[in-house]
Amino acid sequence: MFALIKKELKIQIASPILAVGLALFLFLTGFAFSAHVTQASPQHLPEASMRGMIYFMAVILLFVTPFLSMRVFSEEMKNGTMELLKTAPLTDLQIVLGKYGAMLILLAIFLLATAIYPICIAILGQPEWGPMLFCYLGLFLLGGSFLALGLLASALTKNQVIAAVLTFVPLLTLWFLSDVGGALGEKVSLITHLQSFSVGVLDSSDLFYYLAVIFFLLFLTVRYLEAQRWR
Amino acid sequence: MVSCMIQAEKITKKFGPITAISGISLSVKPGEIVGLLGHNGAGKTTTMRILTGYMPPTSGSVRVGDYDLLQHPQEAKRLIGYLPEIPPLYSELTVEESLCFVADLYALNPPARFVSEALERTGLGHVRHRLIGNLSKGYRQRVGLAQAIVHQPPILILDEPTIGLDPKQIIEIRELLLHLKDNRVILLSSHILQEVSAVCDRVVILNKGQVIADGSLDQLSQNLQRKKLLVQVSGDPALIKKQIETIPGVNGVEEHGSDLEEIFLSLTA
Known part of the structure; x- marks a missing residue:
């Protein structure tokens, strides 16, 4: 499994x-951050927190993660290297976890690259680090859910573009469910569960929601790979 | 020591309504080089994919060494080195990185020693730092072979290892296979008789997903000379059969299936 993470x-x-x-992620989040800081005026001082940034960063992740996950399985199937993985002494679960582990490390790199913003906030004001960390935890779990869906979509097709579309469209649907799906939509929507993290509260139901989404999507991916063998 | 390194019992594989192989039984003893011979679509790749654990059979069983492939896939797969028809290569990695990855997949320790040996045996030492994407087809085939032998498996399964290569590269790969033989079992597929006769001790002929002949080259040629003759003809099957039956010495004509334009007939003397 670790071999797979390293290779990925x-x-x-x-x-x-x-x-x-x-580069795109940093450009867009940097642009948002500068807007967040420069809106300061004697009447309206910006908060020394990431609260204003978290939803913007979530939207950027919505667009960026399908590009990260689209090639994961599609490329292996297209190049025939899936045959190498499936005939190696690896279980389908190990293959999926190896791929997903690598994706999570990349997501962590993306989020760590934005650490410059909290550092700037620390220079300009006195932020509370706890809520800020919760913001990042929320983003990591949200991004992790996006990637889990991306992984499943990538296992479904050899075509990377189709994999990206199959990731983006359901994500967008889940995103807007909170606006159009009533009470149930709000419960199911990926973005509403970010609320508690954005205000620095660790709500166990939101935490379990993201973990359940990730677990369910990875489970489906493993089952799909298993089913492929029997076709 | 096990009597058979590979033992397939009546394996059948169906893809929806299509039966790719039907009731194939095959055993390979230690030290044997066996060739799977058949035209395109005869079921060679499907058979090999089942033997390597890439896909399970619809029915039948496979034993690899001491292990049942369905019951103990991880243990069985460790005994096999597999080179598919299209070598599974990551063009973004160098030759050495690619072999290190495979060595890590098999949890080899220390990986560097296994990688060095594979590089040496396949003559890839001088290109170890080159990106696979920049290598020629012949070298890519060698990298595929190096990946298959890096964990030093007792069984090598090679699907059309010389397909698409030029004559010089074909000779090089053949020599490499003979060099890799040692005490290994090698099962290779081809649709060219010359290819199989150059390196194999035994030949299994597949047609329409079934074994139609199995034996050493000598045995097969004796059978062909004395008893049966497999001929490939084109035209109206019924008419051809009727005409052939009139030839003195021919006692029976049996049809073994057909391609779009050609028919396989075995003539019994």
């Missing part, structure tokens, strides 16, 4: 998609 990271880091994705 090597290949993703060598790919221009990662560099472009990271």
Whole structure:
């Protein structure tokens, strides 16, 4: 499994998609951060927190994560390297966890790259680090859910573009469920569960929601890979 | 020591309504090089994919060494080195990185020693730092072979290892296979008789997903000379059969299936 994580990271880091994705992510979040800081005026001082940024960063993740996950299985199937993995002494669960582990490390790198913003806030004011960490934990879990769906979508098709679309469309639907789906939509929507994290509260139901979404999607991916063998 | 390194019993594989292979039984003893011979679509790749654990059979069983492939897939897979028809290569990695990855997949310790040995045996030492994406087809085939042998498996399964190579590269790969033989079991597939006769001790001929002949090259040629003759003809099957039956010495004509334009007939003397 660790071999797979190492290989995935090597290949993703060598790919221009990662560099472009990271640059885009930093450009957009940096733009939002500068707007967040420069809106300061004697009447309206910005908070020394990431609260104003978290939803904007979540939207950027919504667009960036499908590009990270789209090639994970699609590329292996297209190049025939899936045959190498499936005939190696690995279980389907190990293959999925190896791939997902590498994706989570990349997500962590993306989020760590934005650490410059809290550092700037610390220079300009006196932030509370606890709520700020919860903001990042919330983003990590949200991004982890996006990637889990991306992994499943990538296992469904050899075509990377289709995999990205199959990730993005359900994510967008889940995102807007809170607006159009009534009370049930709000419960199911991925974004409403970020609320508690954004205000620095660790609500166990929100935490379990994200973990359950990730577990369910990874379970489906493992089952799909198993089913593929029997076709 | 086990009597058979590979033992397949009546394996059948169906893809929906299509039966790719039907009731194939095959055993390979230690030290044997066996060739799976058959035209495209005869079921060679499907058979090999089942033997390597890539996909399970619809029915039947496979034993690899001491292990049942369905019951103990991880243990059985450790005994097999597999080179698919299209070598499974990561073009973004160097030759050495790729072999290190495979060594890590098999949890080899120390990986560097196994990688060095595989590089040496396949003659890839001088390109170890080159990206696989920049290598020629012949070298890519060698990298695929190096990946298959890096964990030093007692069984090598090679699906059309020389397909698409030029004559010089074909000779190089053949020599490499003979060099890799040692005490290994090698099962290789091809649709070219020359290919199989150059390296194999035994030949299994597949047609329409079934074994139609199994034996050493000598045995098969004796059978062909004395008893049966497998011929490939084109035209109206009924008419051809009727005409062939009139030839003195021919006691029976049996049809073994057909492609779009060609029919396989065995003539019994």
